[in-house]
Amino acid sequence: MSLPTLRLPEHLAGPLAAGHPWVYRDHVPGTPPIADGAWVRVEAGRAAAVGLWAAEGAIAVRTLRRAPTGGPLAPPDRAWVEDTVARALATRATVATPDTDAYRLLFGEGDGLPGITADRYGRFAVLKTYAEAYRRPGSDAFELRGLVVRALAGALRLKGVLAAPQDDAPLTALHGELPPPEVTVHEHGLAFLANLHEGQKTGLFLDHRDNRATVRALAAGRTVANLFAYSGAFSVHALAGGARRAVDVDVAPAALRDAERNVAANAGRYPERAAVDPRGRHATLALDLLTDPAAALRHADLVGSDLIVLDPPSLARHKGQRHAALRAYRRLNAAAMAALPDGGLLATASCTAQVAPEAFRAALAEAAVEAGVDARVLHEAGHAADHPVPLAFPEGRYLKFVVLRVDRPS
Ligand SMILES: C[S@@+](CC[C@H](N)C(=O)[O-])C[C@H]1O[C@@H](n2cnc3c(N)ncnc32)[C@H](O)[C@@H]1O
Numbered sequence: 328m329s330l331p332t333l334r335l336p337e338h339l340a341g342p343l344a345a346g347h348p349w350v351y352r353d354h355v356p357g358t359p360p361i362a363d364g365a366w367v368r369v370e371a372g373r374a375a376a377v378g379l380w381a382a383e384g385a386i387a388v389r390t391l392r393r394a395p396t397g398g399p400l401a402p403p404d405r406a407w408v409e410d411t412v413a414r415a416l417a418t419r420a421t422v423a424t425p426d427t428d429a430y431r432l433l434f435g436e437g438d439g440l441p442g443i444t445a446d447r448y449g450r451f452a453v454l455k456t457y458a459e460a461y462r463r464p465g466s467d468a469f470e471l472r473g474l475v476v477r478a479l480a481g482a483l484r485l486k487g488v489l490a491a492p493q494d495d496a497p498l499t500a501l502h503g504e505l506p507p508p509e510v511t512v513h514e515h516g517l518a519f520l521a522n523l524h525e526g527q528k529t530g531l532f533l534d535h536r537d538n539r540a541t542v543r544a545l546a547a548g549r550t551v552a553n554l555f556a557y558s559g560a561f562s563v564h565a566l567a568g569g570a571r572r573a574v575d576v577d578v579a580p581a582a583l584r585d586a587e588r589n590v591a592a593n594a595g596r597y598p599e600r601a602a603v604d605p606r607g608r609h610a611t612l613a614l615d616l617l618t619d620p621a622a623a624l625r626h627a628d629l630v631g632s633d634l635i636v637l638d639p640p641s642l643a644r645h646k647g648q649r650h651a652a653l654r655a656y657r658r659l660n661a662a663a664m665a666a667l668p669d670g671g672l673l674a675t676a677s678c679t680a681q682v683a684p685e686a687f688r689a690a691l692a693e694a695a696v697e698a699g700v701d702a703r704v705l706h707e708a709g710h711a712a713d714h715p716v717p718l719a720f721p722e723g724r725y726l727k728f729v730v731l732r733v734d735r736p737s
Pocket residue numbers: 527531532535555556557558559560561576577578579582614615616617618638639640641678
């Protein structure tokens with residue numbers, strides 16, 4: 328098959344040969360007459376790759392197959408997709424344990440299938456695609472998605488492979504059956520209810536799984552303020568780790584109702600402790616935390632909590648919002664640090680891809696100055712092994728997670 332070929336600037340030869348999976352539109356000469364979602368060959372220097380053309384958006388080509396020193400390249404076929412999916416599943420061997428049946432099966436660019444993610448929730452896999460052509464019948468991208476669905480269904484004992492609700496389309500079965508309104512899954516031995524039909528992300532924020540285990544290990548005897556809690560997963564882990572009390576705060580009342588049910592679903596897994604907080608073990612509060620975080624913490628009576636989890640939503644969609652995001656991180660973290668007592672812990676996260684780990688750490692350092700505290704890093708992480716990041720694609724590492732100890736020396 329002869330593919331339309333795009334000659335890219337010479338300086339892209341290195342990234343292309345190394346496996347960077349994106350070609351930005353700024354680097355494409357002119358406006359080539361290629362159908363949205365069609366296979367295209369790109370070349371720079373001696374390097375070549377085959378990818379999918381996107382007619383709109385900042386990413387013009389998502390590459391899948393490459394030839395670092397040139398030569399012929401066919402578009403991915405069924406055997407290639409099966410092999411790529413098998414490699415992705417092998418990478419999850421350490422994640423998929425009897426204790427954990429909710430994790431990311433395919434992390435798009437990180438698994439050689441740019442623009443496609445798949446999350447496992449027990450016997451269901453939920454696919455999400457990041458270019459419209461993947462969802463448009465007749466395009467090469469749509470055919471590729473079909474091969475991925477087949478490969479997943481062939482490799483795993485699944486009841487259904489689903490397309491996540493997207494662009495007003497509801498959850499759809501691409502293979503097998505639709506799930507019930509709620510499925511129960513397990514993360515490090517704890518149970519969680521996931522609504523695949525309506526939940527945020529594809530149901531749960533799976534990327535924090537190991538970070539929640541870290542909080543569990545730090546929580547014994549502490550009172551926890553779980554800010555931007557969603558369905559309370561950090562609190563469930565903290566209570567399982569022996570926290571005295573956990574309060575979930577989020578702007579979404581429906582998520583907080585799920586938090587109550589998740590905390591209740593694990594009641595038998597919390598250690599019995601003599602020193603349970605007299606106000607009870609768990610509470611939820613629907614509150615906006617972004618407008619004035621310091622006032623919100625006072626209003627919620629959370630000043631003095633000695634373990635604060637801070638996991639805001641993505642605060643920048645594109646480069647132009649990066650500075651505003653950094654200001655917001657500084658403000659949020661300063662408010663949390665100021666609310667902690669001497670020796671308190673702050674487990675703080677950023678899922679904004681536009682903010683690099685160094686920039687996030689710098690914002691935390693500024694927040695400590697603003698709050699007038701000493702803050703030391705006890706632990707730093709990103710996402711877990713089910714979110715692999717190619718060395719040639721540092722943009723893939725979007726999640727930052729830092730645990731700080733806050734001191735107020737006299
Ligand atoms: C990254 S998610 C949190 C995930 C959660 N930590 C977990 O482990 O499942 C961000 C959350 O922030 C909430 N949110 C968004 N804007 C908010 C605001 N202004 N105030 C409070 N919560 C907000 C969303 O409803 C969402 O649940």
